[in-house]
Amino acid sequence: MNLMANLLPAAAEIFLLVMVCFILIFDLLLKQNKIYTYLFVQLTLLGCSLITVGTHQHGVFYAFNGMFVDDLLSDVLKMLSYLGMSMVLVYSRQYLLLRGLFTGEFLVLALFALLGMNVMISASHFLTLYLGLELLSLSLYAMVALQRDSAIATEAAMKYFVLGALASGLLLYGMSMLYGATGSLELGAVSNAIHQGVQNKALLAFGLVFIVSGLAFKLGVVPFHMWVPDVYHGAPTAMTLLIGSVPKLAAFAFVVRILVEGLQSLVSDWSGMLMVLAIASMALGNLSAIAQTNIKRMFAYSTITHMGFMLLGLISGSIEGYGAAMFYTVVYMIMSLGGFGMIMMLSRAGFEADTLDDFKGLNQRSPWLAFMMMLLMLSMAGIPPTVGFYAKFSVLSAVVQAGYTWLAVVAVLFSLIGAFYYLRIIKLMYFDVPESHVPIVVESDTGLLMTLNGLGVLLLGMLPGTLMTICAVSVRQSLLLH
Amino acid sequence: MIFGLPVISVAIWLPILFGMLVLATGDDKNAPMARLLALVGSVLGFVVTLPLYAGFNTSTSAMQFVELHDWINRFNIHYYLGVDGISMLFILLNSFFTVIVVIAGWRVIEKRVSQYMAAFLVMSGIVNGVFAALDAVLFYVFWEAMLIPMFIIIGVWGGPNRIYATMKFFLYTLLGSLLMLVALIYLYNITGGSFSILDFHRVSIPMTAQMLIFIAFFFAFAVKVPMFPVHTWLPDAHVEAPTGGSVVLAAIMLKVGAYGFLRFSMPITPDASHKMAGIMIALSLIAIVYIGLVALMQSDMKKLVAYSSISHMGFVTLGLFIFNAYGMEGALMQMLSHGFVAGALFLCIGVLYDRMHSRRIADYGGVVNKMPVFAAFFMLFAMANSGLPGTSAFVGEFMVLMGAIKVNFWYAFGAATTLIFGAAYTLWLYKRVIFGKIANPHVEELTDVNAREILILAMLTIFVLGMGLYPLPVGEILHASVNDLLVHVAQSKLPL
Numbered sequence: 001m002n003l004m005a006n007l008l009p010a011a012a013e014i015f016l017l018v019m020v021c022f023i024l025i026f027d028l029l030l031k032q033n034k035i036y037t038y039l040f041v042q043l044t045l046l047g048c049s050l051i052t053v054g055t056h057q058h059g060v061f062y063a064f065n066g067m068f069v070d071d072l073l074s075d076v077l078k079m080l081s082y083l084g085m086s087m088v089l090v091y092s093r094q095y096l097l098l099r100g101l102f103t104g105e106f107l108v109l110a111l112f113a114l115l116g117m118n119v120m121i122s123a124s125h126f127l128t129l130y131l132g133l134e135l136l137s138l139s140l141y142a143m144v145a146l147q148r149d150s151a152i153a154t155e156a157a158m159k160y161f162v163l164g165a166l167a168s169g170l171l172l173y174g175m176s177m178l179y180g181a182t183g184s185l186e187l188g189a190v191s192n193a194i195h196q197g198v199q200n201k202a203l204l205a206f207g208l209v210f211i212v213s214g215l216a217f218k219l220g221v222v223p224f225h226m227w228v229p230d231v232y233h234g235a236p237t238a239m240t241l242l243i244g245s246v247p248k249l250a251a252f253a254f255v256v257r258i259l260v261e262g263l264q265s266l267v268s269d270w271s272g273m274l275m276v277l278a279i280a281s282m283a284l285g286n287l288s289a290i291a292q293t294n295i296k297r298m299f300a301y302s303t304i305t306h307m308g309f310m311l312l313g314l315i316s317g318s319i320e321g322y323g324a325a326m327f328y329t330v331v332y333m334i335m336s337l338g339g340f341g342m343i344m345m346l347s348r349a350g351f352e353a354d355t356l357d358d359f360k361g362l363n364q365r366s367p368w369l370a371f372m373m374m375l376l377m378l379s380m381a382g383i384p385p386t387v388g389f390y391a392k393f394s395v396l397s398a399v400v401q402a403g404y405t406w407l408a409v410v411a412v413l414f415s416l417i418g419a420f421y422y423l424r425i426i427k428l429m430y431f432d433v434p435e436s437h438v439p440i441v442v443e444s445d446t447g448l449l450m451t452l453n454g455l456g457v458l459l460l461g462m463l464p465g466t467l468m469t470i471c472a473v474s475v476r477q478s479l480l481l482h
Numbered sequence: 483m484i485f486g487l488p489v490i491s492v493a494i495w496l497p498i499l500f501g502m503l504v505l506a507t508g509d510d511k512n513a514p515m516a517r518l519l520a521l522v523g524s525v526l527g528f529v530v531t532l533p534l535y536a537g538f539n540t541s542t543s544a545m546q547f548v549e550l551h552d553w554i555n556r557f558n559i560h561y562y563l564g565v566d567g568i569s570m571l572f573i574l575l576n577s578f579f580t581v582i583v584v585i586a587g588w589r590v591i592e593k594r595v596s597q598y599m600a601a602f603l604v605m606s607g608i609v610n611g612v613f614a615a616l617d618a619v620l621f622y623v624f625w626e627a628m629l630i631p632m633f634i635i636i637g638v639w640g641g642p643n644r645i646y647a648t649m650k651f652f653l654y655t656l657l658g659s660l661l662m663l664v665a666l667i668y669l670y671n672i673t674g675g676s677f678s679i680l681d682f683h684r685v686s687i688p689m690t691a692q693m694l695i696f697i698a699f700f701f702a703f704a705v706k707v708p709m710f711p712v713h714t715w716l717p718d719a720h721v722e723a724p725t726g727g728s729v730v731l732a733a734i735m736l737k738v739g740a741y742g743f744l745r746f747s748m749p750i751t752p753d754a755s756h757k758m759a760g761i762m763i764a765l766s767l768i769a770i771v772y773i774g775l776v777a778l779m780q781s782d783m784k785k786l787v788a789y790s791s792i793s794h795m796g797f798v799t800l801g802l803f804i805f806n807a808y809g810m811e812g813a814l815m816q817m818l819s820h821g822f823v824a825g826a827l828f829l830c831i832g833v834l835y836d837r838m839h840s841r842r843i844a845d846y847g848g849v850v851n852k853m854p855v856f857a858a859f860f861m862l863f864a865m866a867n868s869g870l871p872g873t874s875a876f877v878g879e880f881m882v883l884m885g886a887i888k889v890n891f892w893y894a895f896g897a898a899t900t901l902i903f904g905a906a907y908t909l910w911l912y913k914r915v916i917f918g919k920i921a922n923p924h925v926e927e928l929t930d931v932n933a934r935e936i937l938i939l940a941m942l943t944i945f946v947l948g949m950g951l952y953p954l955p956v957g958e959i960l961h962a963s964v965n966d967l968l969v970h971v972a973q974s975k976l977p978l
Binding site: 378383394396400408416472 | 509553554556557597623630633634637645652663667
């Protein structure tokens with residue numbers, strides 16, 4: 001009975017792990033057609049979400065001696081990550097099929113990455129956090145390198161791996177210092193110890209700096225952003241889609257778990273650091289994005305910007321701010337799924353639609369796709385009535401509430417610069433003449449998903465209240481109950 | 483109520499709904515269908531706004547036809563709509579002009595008809611929302627959303643340099659809007675968590691904050707008006723926009739800026755408004771005089787009318803910031819009148835452009851020989867643009883001058899020069915285009931206005947003359963709201 005109670009909070013992860021192992025074997029038996037593996041993976045995701053919903057209870061539950069936590073925040077983030085992963089797979093199926101990458105390995109690695117994310121989301125101990133992070137990162141390194149004969153993908157994988165390993169090192173170093181200062185690796189205990197006063201302040205400060213640097217590396221914010229454009233550009237678009245979307249949820253959870261749950265007492269220290277990171281990211285990300293001709297690189301810089309903006313929500317140090325940051329992350333995931341999904345839909349065998357010029361005259365080739373892309377771009381630029389506006393709005397609101405009105409002004413001025421390069425995409429699609437007249441073949445499943453994605457951005461923009469409340473409530477409950 | 487539905491909501495969503503339907507007709511094979519649907523949609527869109535006029539109570543300054551529903555509870559944001567005397571007439575004006583542009587684009591637009599018509603219908607609904615919104619976030623959503631269709635209209639159907647113009651238009655206006663957003667969030671915080679504009683009117687704000695809020699609002703609204711020196715996007719946008727786009731820009735878009743001053747800047751930050759009034763008046767006078775002179779030198783017809791618009795809008799901002807009833811009511815009259823007159827002038831230029839594909843004044847001359855009916859209409863609107871008594875423009879300009887002279891003789895003196903410059907550039911334009919010898923062989927081939935064009939020009943004539951000869955009904959609608967606004971503006975909002 002005790003064992004069951006201990007395992008129940010982690011039921012979805014256990015199920016996922018069992019299914020991954022099963023799929024690994026099942027896939028060996030299938031020779032050519034991987035569609036069954038694919039369907040099996042999608043069913044696994046469905047199963048996971050059913051289990052997560054089924055085992056949800058009001059309150060906070062710990063398992064494995066306080067290393068693993070199940071609360072509303074983790075359940076909501078997990079549900080969203082299942083949804084995101086499922087969308088990633090739908091978008092990338094045809095793209096990978098045409099490139100011979102639609103293999104069992106890809107699907108299994110994707111599930112392992114998901115498992116890593118889930119562990120990160122539910123971690124309440126430095127070791128679990130690190131374990132989840134490494135499981136996610138190693139899966140992603142391998143996925144980027146999956147296209148073995150592509151020099152650029154291999155280079156991207158190497159860069160990703162080396163810099164990722166460095167970041168992990170920084171994090172571990174920081175964690176060990178915190179352990180030295182507080183005598184515990186469990187987030188709750190660390191928090192208590194700091195709250196009661198720590199002897200060695202210098203050790204604590206150094207630990208914090210290393211931790212923030214490591215987090216910044218993983219989030220890809222300036223000045224730890226160097227890997228982002230190269231990896232986004234070099235990786236096959238399906239992998240870029242995966243890297244650029246769902247893991248951001250886990251990264252958000254990671255940051256909240258460490259900084260808010262573990263180190264809330266040091267908020268005045270880390271919020272200053274995050275402020276520098278955020279401003280630098282918004283400045284450099286936006287300015288560099290203007291100069292890009294490759295849309296994947298442009299999105300990479302735009303990601304840097306968005307992550308910087310998300311950090312603004314955390315700076316406020318209030319529960320409203322954390323809720324806003326979560327809302328921002330979720331919205332960002334939805335938009336980036338659509339954006340990269342669109343690149344893959346316009347690609348075909350032997351052709352990557354990854355330069356800006358490939359979007360020229362899209363309105364004449366496919367008005368519907370152009371309209372969807374326009375909605376996504378407007379949302380990224382934060383222009384109502386799309387949901388991107390409310391994401392920016394809620395973060396700005398938290399920033400102003402915290403008394404940093406000047407910071408909000410800085411943020412909106414950078415958004416103005418950002419609006420330029422998103423508008424440029426709309427300009428290319430609507431005002432320019434197409435360079436190629438090859439008909440765009442749209443699979444029915446990706447087409448439907450893109451429609452849902454684009455209109456979703458619009459509908460969520462009309463009625464953003466529900467999602468906003470979900471984010472706010474889940475953050476509030478999890479943090480207050482701890 | 484219309485069939486049990488609230489009037490303002492219908493006025494907003496009906497055109498948008500029709501816009502979507504028009505969009506659904508697809509490519510240009512179904513163009514006749516798209517045009518017909520757009521016409522039905524725009525006419526219905528206008529008809530549903532008429533109950534606002536018929537049921538309007540002129541004796542109160544309170545908001546009427548109010549709709550209040552929860553929208554985003556997390557931030558206490560409501561779907562809150564209502565009109566007073568200031569906003570109601572603009573909703574009518576906007577819906578009326580949608581009909582005009584649909585008819586004006588009937589034959590002229592041949593590529594991507596459905597998208598063109600849909601963009602105008604959607605924009606019509608959104609602009610109605612701007613004028614009716616009483617919740618600041620709702621207002622902001624409509625305010626920004628308005629840019630999207632205009633961006634597309636200029637960028638797709640505009641002239642050769644359209645991309646530069648439309649980018650400039652969008653980014654210029656976005657800059658101001660974003661600063662306004664920060665100001666709105668700040669106000670939300672100091673009202674203790676309300677986005678209702680009416681709550682903003684009541685809250686007291688320290689002077690420094692008032693100044694900063696005023697400046698943020700100034701960027702948002704001055705760009706839209708546009709005031710000197712942030713007016714430079716307008717000539718570009720006007721010149722490159724298709725006729726319908728220019729008409730909506732002149733008749734509607736410029737009005738939302740002045741409306742913003744009335745609804746936000748002046749009642750929310752009255753002390754800052756008084757303090758900044760000197761600068762605002764100076765900028766208005768520069769716009770009136772200097773831009774009037776700039777207009778005189780233009781060789782492009784659309785550019786000339788664009789500069790003339792800036793100059794006339796200078797009258798509006800002057801009227802607002804002299805803080806008396808004459809000035810403010812005159813400014814509102816001038817806004818309405820300028821909508822009709824500038825809209826009509828852009829339509830006239832459109833008529834010529836459709837035939838000759840040139841906007842250069844030098845390419846014309848002697849048009850009266852070939853297009854006598856057109857020349858008569860053009861004459862009337864040219865006269866109205868120079869403020870001839872009996873036309874709508876006279877009423878507004880005269881009232882603003884009366885208001886100005888009460889405050890300071892030299893304000894009125896500066897403003898009055900526009901009566902000379904305005905007459906000079908408009909009549910000179912008219913002379914060069916319409917009279918004289920036929921210098922260009924293309925003019926020889928011109929045909930006079932057809933029934934469709936006569937219809938739209940005649941509709942505008944009715945309003946221009948009607949408002950000029952009998953402005954009383956309009957004035958009655960404005961009185962209560964303007965007086966209430968003046969009371970608001972006179973009260974200090976500084977914390978005690």
